[in-house]
Amino acid sequence: MTGPSSSPPFPLPVRLVESLGRVALDVVQSLGRFGRFLGAAVAFIFVPPFKVRRLVDRVNFVGFQSLTIVILTGAFTGMVLGLQIFLVLARFGAEGFLGPAVALSLIRELGPVLCAVFVTGLAGSALTAEIGIMRITEQIDALTVMALNPTRYLVVPALVAGVICFPLMTAIFDVVGIFGGYLVSVKLLGLSKGTYFGEMQTFVDWSDIMVGFWKSVSFGILVPWVCTYKGFHCGHGAEGVARATTQAVVLSSVLILVWDYLLGSVLP
Amino acid sequence: MIRVQSLYKTFGRQAVLRGVDLEVATAEIMVVIGRSGGGKSVLLKHLIGLLHPDSGAVMVDGTDITRLRGAALDQIRQRYGVVFQGGALFDSMSVFDNVAFPLREKSRLPAADVQNRVQEKLEQVGLAGMGAKHPAEISGGMRKRVAIARALVTEPEVVFFDEPTTGLDPILVNTIHHLIVELHRKFRFTAVMVSHEIPEIFGIADRVAMLHEGIIVESGSPEAIQASTNPVVQHFIQGDIEGAGHGVPHAGARA
Numbered sequence: 001m002t003g004p005s006s007s008p009p010f011p012l013p014v015r016l017v018e019s020l021g022r023v024a025l026d027v028v029q030s031l032g033r034f035g036r037f038l039g040a041a042v043a044f045i046f047v048p049p050f051k052v053r054r055l056v057d058r059v060n061f062v063g064f065q066s067l068t069i070v071i072l073t074g075a076f077t078g079m080v081l082g083l084q085i086f087l088v089l090a091r092f093g094a095e096g097f098l099g100p101a102v103a104l105s106l107i108r109e110l111g112p113v114l115c116a117v118f119v120t121g122l123a124g125s126a127l128t129a130e131i132g133i134m135r136i137t138e139q140i141d142a143l144t145v146m147a148l149n150p151t152r153y154l155v156v157p158a159l160v161a162g163v164i165c166f167p168l169m170t171a172i173f174d175v176v177g178i179f180g181g182y183l184v185s186v187k188l189l190g191l192s193k194g195t196y197f198g199e200m201q202t203f204v205d206w207s208d209i210m211v212g213f214w215k216s217v218s219f220g221i222l223v224p225w226v227c228t229y230k231g232f233h234c235g236h237g238a239e240g241v242a243r244a245t246t247q248a249v250v251l252s253s254v255l256i257l258v259w260d261y262l263l264g265s266v267l268p
Numbered sequence: 269m270i271r272v273q274s275l276y277k278t279f280g281r282q283a284v285l286r287g288v289d290l291e292v293a294t295a296e297i298m299v300v301i302g303r304s305g306g307g308k309s310v311l312l313k314h315l316i317g318l319l320h321p322d323s324g325a326v327m328v329d330g331t332d333i334t335r336l337r338g339a340a341l342d343q344i345r346q347r348y349g350v351v352f353q354g355g356a357l358f359d360s361m362s363v364f365d366n367v368a369f370p371l372r373e374k375s376r377l378p379a380a381d382v383q384n385r386v387q388e389k390l391e392q393v394g395l396a397g398m399g400a401k402h403p404a405e406i407s408g409g410m411r412k413r414v415a416i417a418r419a420l421v422t423e424p425e426v427v428f429f430d431e432p433t434t435g436l437d438p439i440l441v442n443t444i445h446h447l448i449v450e451l452h453r454k455f456r457f458t459a460v461m462v463s464h465e466i467p468e469i470f471g472i473a474d475r476v477a478m479l480h481e482g483i484i485v486e487s488g489s490p491e492a493i494q495a496s497t498n499p500v501v502q503h504f505i506q507g508d509i510e511g512a513g514h515g516v517p518h519a520g521a522r523a
Contacts, residue, residue, distance in 0.1 A: 138356035145316050145350045146370045147342035 037229050038221075041155040051157055058157040062123045062224070063165030067172070073118050074111075074173035078180025081105055086185050095185075099196040100203035102181035103174075107204065107212045111174040113260050116166060116219035120252040124227040127158055128248040131231025132241035140232070155232075158224040166220030167213055174212065211267045218263065219256055226252045269294050270315065270426070270460070275324035277310060284310045285321070286482030297452055297459040299469045301493075302479035303504065308462040309353065311479060312430050315460060316350055317341050328426075346374065349419030349427040349457070353434055355411040357403040357418070363390070364399030367418045374422065389417040392454075393447060409440040413447065420451060429461040433468075441465055445472045466505050470494060478504065 010018070085101045131154055134140050143150045178200075185191040227248045234244035270292040277285040284307040292298045302308050313319040314326055317333050325332045333344050357366050367386045371377055377385070390396050393413040403411055412432055419427055429448065433441040445465075449472050452459055463469050469476065470490035477487035478501050486493060486501050493501060 133359075137354055137359075138352045139358055141313075141318055142350070142352060142356040142358075144318060145345050145348060146374065147345040148373055149342075 033233075034229060037151075037155070037232070038225050040151050041159050041225070041228075044149065044152045044156045045160060047152075051153060054153065054157040055160055058161035059164055061126070062119065062158065062161045063169060066119045066122050066165075066169060069118055069122055070115055070169045070173050071176050073114060074176035075180040077110055077114055077173075078102060078106065078177030078182075079184045081110070081177070082181030082184035083189075086189050086191070095191055096195050096199055097203075098181070098185050098191060099198070099200035102185075103178055103200045103204050104208060106174045106177040106181075107208050109212075109260070109264070111177065112166075112170045112212050112215035112219060113256060115170045115173040115216065116223055116256045117253050119166070119169065120223050120227070120249055120256070124223045124252055125245050125249050127224065127227040128231040128234070128245045129241055131228055132234035132244045135232060135234055136237060136241060150232075155224070155228045158228050159221060162220035162224040163217060164220070166223070167216040170212060170216035207268050211264070214267060215260060215263050218259060222255055222259060223252050226255065269327075269329060270458070271325075271327040272311070272315070273325045273327065275311070275314060275326065276322045277307075277314065277319065278322055283482055285314070285324075288324070288479070288482070288484055290477055290484050290487065292458060292460055293475075294458050295456045296474040297449075297461065297472060299461045299463055299473040299476050300479055301464055301466065301469065301476060301504065304464060306479055307482055308464075308479055309430055312428055312460065312462050316348060316428055317345060346422075347425045349422065349424035351412070351415045351419045351427065351429045351432050353430045353432075355403070355415040357411060357414055359403050361402070362399060363395065363401050363403070363406065363414050366403070366414055367399075367421050370418065370422050385421060386417075389421045390414075392420075392451065393417045409436055409443065412436065412440075412444055416444075416447065416451070420455065420457075423455065424457060426458045426460065429459065429463070431462055431464070433463065433465055441468055445469070448472060466507070467494075480504070 081102045082098065085105075086095060086098050089095050089098055089101070131140070134154070140150045140154070143153055182193075182196055186193050186196050230244040230248035230251070231241075234240045270290075272288050272290040275285050275288040276283070288311055290298075290300070290311075300308050300311065310319060314321055314334070317326075317336070321334055324334070326334050328344055331344065333341060336344065357363075358369065361369065364386055367389055368382050371382045371385060375382075386399070387396070390399060393416055395410060395413055395417065398406065398410065403414070406414070416432070432448070433444050436444065445468055448459065448461070451457075461469070461473075470493070473490050475487060476490050476493045477484050478493065478498075479485075480500050486496050486498050488496075494505065496502060
């Protein structure tokens, strides 16, 4: 057997280029696998049999079980926005714009982004851990040898549930946040109710709502995609699952922000 | 009939299978023995199409399954039942639902027939009345029996057992082996078992093959294997630490 020690020693620059090449190849291969994983899942969405019961279960898992945290964080985000923007606008005597400022911040940016980040931490991490444990305990192999496609069974329902739940949860986050801003600015700081809501109707356009909607739909694909992929490709043992879960949350959160910027710069 | 021809598999720089040749006749119990980490489970995963070899073939009734993908491979797998090493039970489901799962997903049986079939299988493995429990609430031996019931519920032609008795006490080892023999006698499936339970497997196998360092070094009837003059086989079945492979401590066989 030829061991590494017996191979001819290449000069350091050559080894550096080799390492760089290997890293580049790994990255390209990983991206390819990542893309194919989504491609396969999307293809199975349209091919019967449809796993309706499994989808309902995932909607409950991703959506319903995240509602409390979405409402709680939405309320406090709106309250913080109401307070801080009020203090800034008060310096210019422009408190009347508080309603639109809170609503536009929430509807266009903070609603979809924060909602997606919180749901990633809550449901996304659980999704990765669940699939990761199934991987290391051979449950995914068991599905495969039963001639049941694990992608169809585990990934497709999560993906569809994400597309259904994320816009709904974002809408709830936005509405609760706007009422949080209302509580602080109207009930605590004395702004008139008519000013808060009236200006909001004037300034918030349908296109603003659609920006938030498209962002939430894309996050609804992105988060289950990353989280199920990481679960499927987790390493060995409990450590592998733990690492995959951390990676899923970090990668999802980073991609949410990057994608948010890209969409924000493209959408009107 | 399953025929493995010159199967090679390498992981990184480690050659795990180095030209495996093996034949499993219809309705026999073939037990593949060998040391832990010797590639037995890797071989089994090739037989069920979970791994693809670097080269070689796995012929199932004349079809090379290493070349099949997707629906064609699934068609072969529908003739299979697999008992995984750890059971691979779905921990979110009850025992009953675990056993019913393949029927509900892959057959068009009415719910009442599924109910009857599952109850029957649970009775056959001695777990009648345990259907409502979850895998976490039952013992390791029971989990193995649930896994066997799940593997057999679709009445497969070939059943693969990946170390079905690992981690069980000697009484449970014998219980599981007797259960497998009894079910085999009843349903006449082809059984391929990977195990290092020496000498227990000699009592249940029709034929035994020894996998050592990536190749089948000997195969034949249990009597022939026990009488083999091959020192590797003898060292293994006697649990000989000194001769168990280049001075490496023997971790697999039970004396």
